[in-house]
Amino acid sequence: MRYDQFTPYDLVLLLQGLGVSLALFVSTTLIGLVIGTLWAVIRFYRVPVLAQMVAFLAELLKNSPVLVQLFLVFFGLPAFLKINVTPTEAAVITLSGNSAAFIYVIAVSAIESVGRDQIEAARVFGLTRWQILRRVIAPQAAAFAIGPLTGLLVNQLQVTSLISVIGVMDLTKVGNILNLRTLKPFVVWTVVGALYYLAAKLVAHAGARFEKRLRAHTAWKGL
Amino acid sequence: MKFDLSILAKHVPFLLEGAWLTFQTCLLAVLGSLILGTLVAAARTSASPQLNRLSAVYVDIFRNIPFIVQLFFFYFGLPEIGIYIDAFTTGVIAMSIAGGAFTSDVIRSGILAIDPGIIEAAQVSGLKKSTIFRKIVMPIALRASVRPLGSVFINLILTSSILSTITLNELTGSAKIVASQTFRPFEVYFVLLVAYAALTWFVSILIGMLHRYLNRNQAEGAV
Numbered sequence: 001m002r003y004d005q006f007t008p009y010d011l012v013l014l015l016q017g018l019g020v021s022l023a024l025f026v027s028t029t030l031i032g033l034v035i036g037t038l039w040a041v042i043r044f045y046r047v048p049v050l051a052q053m054v055a056f057l058a059e060l061l062k063n064s065p066v067l068v069q070l071f072l073v074f075f076g077l078p079a080f081l082k083i084n085v086t087p088t089e090a091a092v093i094t095l096s097g098n099s100a101a102f103i104y105v106i107a108v109s110a111i112e113s114v115g116r117d118q119i120e121a122a123r124v125f126g127l128t129r130w131q132i133l134r135r136v137i138a139p140q141a142a143a144f145a146i147g148p149l150t151g152l153l154v155n156q157l158q159v160t161s162l163i164s165v166i167g168v169m170d171l172t173k174v175g176n177i178l179n180l181r182t183l184k185p186f187v188v189w190t191v192v193g194a195l196y197y198l199a200a201k202l203v204a205h206a207g208a209r210f211e212k213r214l215r216a217h218t219a220w221k222g223l
Numbered sequence: 224m225k226f227d228l229s230i231l232a233k234h235v236p237f238l239l240e241g242a243w244l245t246f247q248t249c250l251l252a253v254l255g256s257l258i259l260g261t262l263v264a265a266a267r268t269s270a271s272p273q274l275n276r277l278s279a280v281y282v283d284i285f286r287n288i289p290f291i292v293q294l295f296f297f298y299f300g301l302p303e304i305g306i307y308i309d310a311f312t313t314g315v316i317a318m319s320i321a322g323g324a325f326t327s328d329v330i331r332s333g334i335l336a337i338d339p340g341i342i343e344a345a346q347v348s349g350l351k352k353s354t355i356f357r358k359i360v361m362p363i364a365l366r367a368s369v370r371p372l373g374s375v376f377i378n379l380i381l382t383s384s385i386l387s388t389i390t391l392n393e394l395t396g397s398a399k400i401v402a403s404q405t406f407r408p409f410e411v412y413f414v415l416l417v418a419y420a421a422l423t424w425f426v427s428i429l430i431g432m433l434h435r436y437l438n439r440n441q442a443e444g445a446v
Contacts, residue, residue, distance in 0.1 A: 059420070060417075063377075063420040063423040063424060064381070064416045064417075064420045065381040068384060068395060068398075068412055068416050068419060069416065071395075071408070071412045071415075072408075072409070072415075075402060075409075075412065076409035076412045076413065079406070079407070079408050079409055080408075080409035158287075158288070158289035158290070159289075160289075161289035161291045162289075162291060162385070164291070165291075172291055172292060176295070179299055185295070185296065185299035185300040185303055186300050186303060189292055189295055189299070192292055193284075193288040193293070193296065196287070196289055196292060197284065197287045200288075201287065
């Protein structure tokens, strides 16, 4: 007997897939934010050797397909280092690294957007380097970076769909399973696409609201 | 395990075959997305509200749904409605449609950046609408958007690796075969990563040259 009809349970399966996609998206974004910002700070302090290495690594990660990075981590690393890597671990490592490379670029330009004169003024007032980074640069750079960051995150959400290729049960994988079982590609992929679309809109909306809050102190309040 | 690239030597011709297929898909997809993008950008900036809305919906949908979902939609869906085409054609069509959405956004911003005085002058001179678009608007808009168009096309090259999931043995697809034949996935995918990075780096240099050539008569610092 073949279950070639849609069942109510399929809805649960789709939502489960969406949950996996979103959970991986959020966790890899957070890890990527930490690593990417760290790399940008390394560049800000002009740490010798390390700064050049970071720039090269980010360039390599930005200019190669995520699918190939995924294969390198999932198939390559276990064979090379004789370790076990589960699909989820491979997905987290790859997506975090990829996000970090793009966030690094945004963070660097955000730090550079803060005027040199402000840093000089802060130095004259006797602030330490950490205080300058934390109190002068960070708040302004965050407000500058949030716009491009939202665009990037909408993109990264779509990149998560690639992890279905190495067998993570995300939304695309669930779509694949339903497609093979019911043989109704138009219905299945339209629903999966709509779910991704809604998630992307949600991210864009959240980004816009957050940007408004970060820019609240510079907004025109009227006389 | 030792890092040994020499085992790849006898698989190089096979990989180059894959690279040739990647080149063909990318070239056709770039052409397709350029044509589609120009048409959609024209519709997006036209005076007709219906065309405006229609093109905005197209761009919104194809930018916010992962490419792999779009690809599966076409690859599994088209045979359902009686259209039997091979993976290569499906891949080129899907890439053109997805790329067209990004391209149209770039060209649209190029069109919107044109000084309205230029278009008014053309209208006053009695030129037809189509002549204004072909001879005045498009040359200026395309010339100004060579760089952003270039980054869209580089992204398209990276996206082409996803076509390996629909049984098309382009560069990534043939690397997958080589990896399973040699049992050296780390070396194979590492070389692949570097190859893609080198390829996109080379393309970005070409785009820089094209940009300088097309804008050679512009004032220093302008555009």
